Amino acid sequence: MTKTTEKTGETLSLADQVACEVREDIIGGRLLPGMALVEAELTGRYNASRNTVREALHQLGHEGLATYVRNKGVMVRRLGVPEVRDLFLVRRTLEVQAILGSKPLREYESDRMLDAIEAAELAREREDWQAFGTHSLRFHQHIIGLLRSPLLDAFFTNIAAQMRLVFAVAPDEENFQRPWLERDRQIHDLLADGRRHDAAEAMTRYLDDSEHALLDLFNHPPRS
Template sequence: MSSGLSLADHITLELRADIIGGRLLPGMALVENDLVSAYNASRNTIREALHRLGQEGLTLYVRNKGVMVRRLGSDDVRDLFKVRRTLELQAISASQPLRDYQSDRMLEALEATELAREREDWRAVGTHSLAFHQHIVGLLRSPLFDEFFTNVVAQLRLVFCTAPDESRFQAPWLARDRQIHDLLADGDKRAAGDAMSLYLDDSEHLLLQMLAPSSHH
């Protein structure tokens, strides 16, 4: 456990990582007793971690049911994309030519997405694709934005989970992520920004369509 992190911090981060990894899905119950034994932690510590996840918009307390992983709706999606446009487009427009290590990180995320797609592990495709966008925000070189965006990513992951057909939803984005990387690598910020803007518009539109009441059978 890294220094300076309390056990509650550690558990909060781990549960958030489970959400980003698609292991905790919307509507799942987070049972105090189970977490106490899983983490060998006190009830108070678990409560503190669950409280933090609630503050981060990842869990919800439901009367008579306890704490559940949150389901997000259309308003949440609009808000998340407002944040994405602000941070990701700003990161691109303010970016310097990509350093090797920045390019390498993006390529690693794209490579991992590609491999997950080949094994048709659509959940992992979503997770690795979001990692690519975390590296875009990383171009701002702001630990505060990185931390904030990790939470945005966890919320987005919960939206992706609601896709009735995750393969259809996840399939088209990899080529577009790759294009954005290549434009950045070529130093064409304007074209990269345009590509990202279009990407975010299309992604938001698709998610809102998916959440529209008519799409529920």
């Protein structure tokens, strides 16, 4: 059995499909840094053979989402300061360019962004900060969607998954996640008004502030 991607029509192998599902579980906050990725458990979770799961884990290792730890096996990767800096370098390059190079916002593009914002608002009302972070990442995936490149969409899905692993360093998800919602909405509204340069400046400030907040958490971890 194979799966076809919605955007490209490309047929995914079983290993690709399992890797995609693991990636989505990371973005959704269901798999956290340091969690063991046990083949026997994953075969049941993803309804796949051990060989397929092994191949998927190998792929995720190349993507920087999984790592082999001696005497422990394959685990969800823990990221550090160098990875945070690199992730934000990539995000500035792609997200700001996506905004500056975008055409007038189409209705479906606006709707996707607003759906992510509204889902984040509902998560905030439920005080479900894990879901809140996921919906914020979805918003930024839709920003990359402005480039209308399936290759970049796929690449940024991996970036989003790595960002979710970085979020795990925050001891208090509410305090970390809460400030970003209104800034997401501001960026959408500027784009909807055709103010691309203002939106790009808002995105640059957003990413700068987000990076500084995360680096501060890595460099000054809270005492237990």
